[in-house]
Amino acid sequence: MLSIFNFFGNIxxxxxxxxxxxxxxxxxxxxxxxxxxxVLMFPFSVKQQKSTAAQGKIAQKQxxxxxxxxxxxxxxxxxxxxxxxxxxxSPASGCLTALIPFPIMIGLYYAVVFPLxxxxxxxxxxxxxxxxxxKNVPGVSANFSSxxxxxxIQIVKHYDSLxxxxxxxxxxxxxxxxxxxxxxNLFGFDLLGTPRGSAFATFLWVIPVLCLVTAWGQQFYMSRxxxxxxxxxxxxxxxxYILPLITVYFAYTMPAAIGFYWVVSQITGIIQTVIIxxxxxxxxxxxxxxxxxxxxxxxxxxxIRPLSFAQQKxxxxxxxxxxxxxxxxxxxxxxxxxxxxxxxxNADQYIGSRK
Numbered sequence: 001m002l003s004i005f006n007f008f009g010n011i012x013x014x015x016x017x018x019x020x021x022x023x024x025x026x027x028x029x030x031x032x033x034x035x036x037x038x039v040l041m042f043p044f045s046v047k048q049q050k051s052t053a054a055q056g057k058i059a060q061k062q063x064x065x066x067x068x069x070x071x072x073x074x075x076x077x078x079x080x081x082x083x084x085x086x087x088x089x090s091p092a093s094g095c096l097t098a099l100i101p102f103p104i105m106i107g108l109y110y111a112v113v114f115p116l117x118x119x120x121x122x123x124x125x126x127x128x129x130x131x132x133x134x135k136n137v138p139g140v141s142a143n144f145s146s147x148x149x150x151x152x153i154q155i156v157k158h159y160d161s162l163x164x165x166x167x168x169x170x171x172x173x174x175x176x177x178x179x180x181x182x183x184x185n186l187f188g189f190d191l192l193g194t195p196r197g198s199a200f201a202t203f204l205w206v207i208p209v210l211c212l213v214t215a216w217g218q219q220f221y222m223s224r225x226x227x228x229x230x231x232x233x234x235x236x237x238x239x240x241y242i243l244p245l246i247t248v249y250f251a252y253t254m255p256a257a258i259g260f261y262w263v264v265s266q267i268t269g270i271i272q273t274v275i276i277x278x279x280x281x282x283x284x285x286x287x288x289x290x291x292x293x294x295x296x297x298x299x300x301x302x303x304i305r306p307l308s309f310a311q312q313k314x315x316x317x318x319x320x321x322x323x324x325x326x327x328x329x330x331x332x333x334x335x336x337x338x339x340x341x342x343x344x345x346n347a348d349q350y351i352g353s354r355k
Contacts, residue, residue: 009114010117012107013111013119015036016030019036026115026186030261031264033108038272040104042272046280049276049280058083065083108261109258114152120177126168134155134165134166140161157192159177188203189202189204190204204256205252207251208249209248211244212244212245217270218270
């Protein structure tokens with residue numbers, strides 16, 4: 001599984017490196033990187049929003065079907081599929097569009113965590129060789145044995161002091177690493193540092209705080225604008241505000257570059273949510289759908305040609321003739337019934353007089 005995520009990170013790392021080569025600052029590259037990927041994923045977010053709105057529209061009808069066919073599950077499934085087909089809703093479309101951005105988000109994370117392999121695209125063998133050497137260096141070995149997952153970030157962070165031990169890198173790679181390690185300073189923040197254990201004056205603690213504020217801000221806005229989220233109750237309702245605390249913990253214990261990426265991602269996510277709600281909100285989508293139906297109905301009525309006077313007269317005479325014929329047949333049947341009754345009465349009188 002990790003190899004698959006790392007594969008996405010390696011691909012997206014080319015974009016991150018290209019941006020870094022342009023701006024020469026890893027923090028700014030992360031900002032541009034996040035914005036571009038959000039733009040690329042925007043159509044999937046819109047499609048998911050449309051699917052959510054469509055599901056909300058038929059939610060009441062689905063509830064009525066559940067009550068009506070509570071004891072007949074087969075009939076309920078049949079009627080539910082008919083409802084989906086009538087309303088033009090695909091129940092699986094929302095899930096698919098929600099899953100598509102997931103590997104992209106994981107790929108972004110792996111591109112940030114493994115800058116040597118996924119951004120500078122050094123071979124895994126070369127990076128592993130460097131890590132193994134540093135595990136045996138007194139004073140720094142602890143950073144590569146207990147926290148090997150972030151060993152690449154540690155190499156970049158302490159490259160000046162580790163350079164004498166990293167002889168496996170070529171001269172060009174060494175010069176590239178030297179420049180790369182100095183590009184993690186943004187707005188006074190050292191993105192290679194870790195908030196936990198850093199001095200208060202470094203202000204790295206601001207990054208986990210921003211993670212919490214932006215995450216809660218996004219959840220609060222979505223809960224106010226999303227009808228489905230408003231209907232959630234119990235554990236699900238409070239989980240939306242508790243889960244961001246996990247992100248804060250990771251942002252506090254991981255290198256600041258990871259937390260900074262999450263902050264930028266959540267800020268762009270809030271902007272995206274506002275845009276989607278304004279132009280693709282449930283009320284807006286329903287209004288557009290009703291307008292489309294009205295236009296379609298108008299076009300269908302325009303295609304219907306009115307009948308000429310002669311055709312109308314012919315239909316009128318046909319209806320009049322049919323009505324008269326029906327009345328005549330009814331009168332004939334009634335007359336036969338009366339004649340039959342008279343004959344029956346005469347027969348009874350004859351038999352009675354004979355007796």
